[in-house]
Amino acid sequence: MASIIFDLDGTLVDSAPDIHAAVNLMLAEEGAAPMDLAQVCGFIGNGVPVLVQRVMQAHSWPAEDHPRLLSRFMTHYDAAPAELTRLYPGVAAALDRLAAAGHRFALCTNKPAATSQSILRHLSIAGHFPVIIGGDSLPQRKPDPAPLKAAFNALGGLAGWYIGDSEVDAETAQAAGAPLVLFTLGYRKTPVEEIPHAARFDSFDQLPALLERLVAE
Structure with missing residues (x-):
């Protein structure tokens, strides 16, 4: 044993399709263009806070937005974490x-x-x-x-x-x-x-x- x-x-x-979907819902609320699946896949691995940080860096958003965007991402993701x-x-x-x-x-x-x-x-x-x-x-x-x-x-x-x-x-x-x-x-x-x-x-x-x-x- x-x-x-x-x-x-x-x-x-x-799980990348569901993570990708939640990222794009967050981006849509911010009036930003969607990201493709391959790019979001490249952000996976170090946890959700780092994932959101990498999305923010890709859009040159200020660090002080991180808590708000992290919360927004988790709201979308937790609503359907296993749909896809x-x-x-x-x-x-x-x-x-x-x-x-x-x-x-x-x-x-x-x-x-x-x-x-x-x-x-x-x-x-x-x-x-x-x-x-x-x-x-x-x-x-x-x-x-x-x-x-x-x-x-x-x-x-x-x-x-x-x-x-x-x-x-x-x-x-x-x-x-x-x-x-x-x-x-x-x-x-x-x-x-x-x-x-x-x-x-x-x-x-x-x-x-x-x-x-x-x-x-």
Whole structure:
């Protein structure tokens, strides 16, 4: 049995369409032109406050507008956080198989914890995640190692792996001294070879066997 900690956005779920929609609703209220999906995708990974900050920088808006725009974004996003969000193919089956093997799961994400819980419920996988460490659970957010360490501690300190998709996840795992298993089809911005990882996969159909091998080693 091992602890398996998952990132959310770009790892378990493709949430970019809902984030993109909320950004454009916020922009429309400000009388600004919409942004395309690829550009918004590039802003995902460091949490909602940083996402909104990057949108503001793209429009040269003053820093003092951040609290207002952050609140406006969250109002739109929380109204429909899973309308367009989908599990990546094979996620549900992989979680069922890993749970049957006795592994324990937690979520470690920079998304707010309540929003994350809502998405997991909507996608019918909340029962797999008794522990959720969100971007608002601690004073620190990834890539600080504190959230990932808290997730492992909440599962009893069992040795395990962090499953993530991005440079932020790799930095977090390194800082926490945890091996990263990299999902290659998420929101990373650099080549796979440049992201430190212990193992990688491009389909959740591969994950149970991959982790079985890593546990055996």
